[in-house]
Amino acid sequence: MSEKITCTKGLYKEFSRKGGAAPTATHYCPGCGHGILHKLIGEALADFDLQDRCVMISPVGCAVFAYYYFDCGNIQVAHGRAPAVATGVSRATDQVVISYQGDGDLASIGLNETLQAANRGEKIAVFFVNNTVYGMTGGQMAPTTLIGEKTITCLGGRDPMTQGYPLHMCELISSLKAPVYVERVALSDPANVRNARKAVRKAMEIQRDGKGYTFVEVLSPCPTNLGISPVANNEWINQEMMKEFPVKNFRDLTAEAMAFQRPQSDFSTASLEKIFDLETTVPPVSGATVQGEAQVKIAGFGGQGVLSLGIMLTQAAQAAGCQVSWYPSYGPEQRGGTSNCSVIVSDSPIGSPIVYQPDLLIAMNRPSFERFKNDVKHGGTIIYDALMGEVEIPEGCKGIAVPAQELADQAGNSKGANTIMFGVMMATGMTKLPDEAFVKALEESFAKKPKLIPINVELLKVAKAWAAKHF
């Protein structure tokens, strides 16, 4: 016997991106409105055959994981910035774009983007889930919290004398000229859900036809943060929320609105070069005195001059007319750990500044040595501070223990240990740069303290002389 089955469409059958013990259930609380709206939007996407030309922009909030569920394109964006990103996607690709946002995201941190995008009449569908609280962060007062409504940040109930009044987004949006369709619906009972379904489908039809900006506000339950049962939450929406936020159509210009006629975007390289006035060919490297490429990693404690040693190497490379990149890394290691930088010296343009397998590692302390020693290329060199004591050099690599501080002290410049390291780097020849380039780098580096230039040039010589004796 044939039958019709009413079931979920436009969402994945299993939420593999979510994973966990229940990969077919949403992460939403029991009675949450998000799942209902997800089903309505998914159904419209499937029925209008929009899944393959739709990009959903998911917000920060409980719906941050919309990409677990919707079987369409997705970009997850920073808090409140969905309309800005949606604008870019809409203009660049001519796809159907959905901006799915909650009340904190859309009406508080993202209020500017929301109104500007609406005022420009961007060709996007905004779905605004209004449940009067910040959900994901645990039930704080939102711009749409009702007068007298208690949240964890207005324990005595929202007081307009100190916290202002609920923000009416549909009313604000419909005061603008550009929006095509503005409607407020609710998910509180079957009749309201039916109207919500109609509004969602209407908005998606307008997007399918490329007619412009649509805004659908959805009064939605959040039983967890309101501290009431899902059924009681529905009654509360009907009795309290709707007094403040009347459910109705605010604007429908579908009949008059014309499909957007925007010129085709041209993202060809030639077009971008013209727009940004870029040179179309990479200029030949004039005066490069090296052949090939050297990849260098310099690592040590923060404060040891690791990053500035890298800068000095880039100055030497520039003095020799080479292409060079410098890429620092000091993430969580700022807290007492190691910092490092990657330097690439090359006779031709450098694609990526990241160094995975250095030819030359300069390790200023043991943690850095241990962390990077096994990355060094076979046949590469590791220069390390002799104060580290006994170390194990990986097979196929050359290790050079430099008594940098001792040499600097002997030369009468106790602050010059880094220049000693720089000199040893020069002496290894691994960077392929000539000695003059290293001298020029010192001159540039100490340009503001010219007195230090001859002292440091002297340290270079000390380092070179030491190197000649020791390797």
Place this chain on the structure above:
Amino acid sequence: MEIDRSKPYPLINAVECKSCGRCVESCPKKVLQIGKELNDRGYHYVVYSGTGCIGCNNCFYNCPEPNAIEVHIPAKD
């Protein structure tokens, strides 16, 4: 209870039900109720009484879980 498949009926995927009660509330014929049994995720899942469904789809559209309930409606012929 055996379901009469010649009439409309809701198919409840017990493990997906989070016991929010929205479908129970939305059903005009009051043929759904929160059951006594727990599902594997620890919720008292909703059960269909077995008769009386008119295929209005209210339960499906008011249920927040994508995979918890679907409504089967036999074709008229």
